Amino acid sequence: MDQNLHSPQRRLIELRIEHADLDELIDRNGADERPGDELAIRRLKKRRLLLRDQIARLEAELDPPQPA
Secondary structure: OHHHHOOHHHHHHHHHHHHHHHHHHHHHHHHHOOHHHHHHHHHHHHHHHHHHHHHHHHHHHHOOOOOO
């Protein structure tokens, strides 16, 4: 069971959940449009991009493209 907690599939699910949470947070804070929050929004967007790259990399590892 402990092995299941650290599986790549579980990590992928966790990354997707965190990405979705950031999406919601960015959307909610972007609607407020407070000038002081620009830096925080940029940091959240940068983190979201990093997560998207990690998700893509992990998906490629789990399901490599088929040779032509």
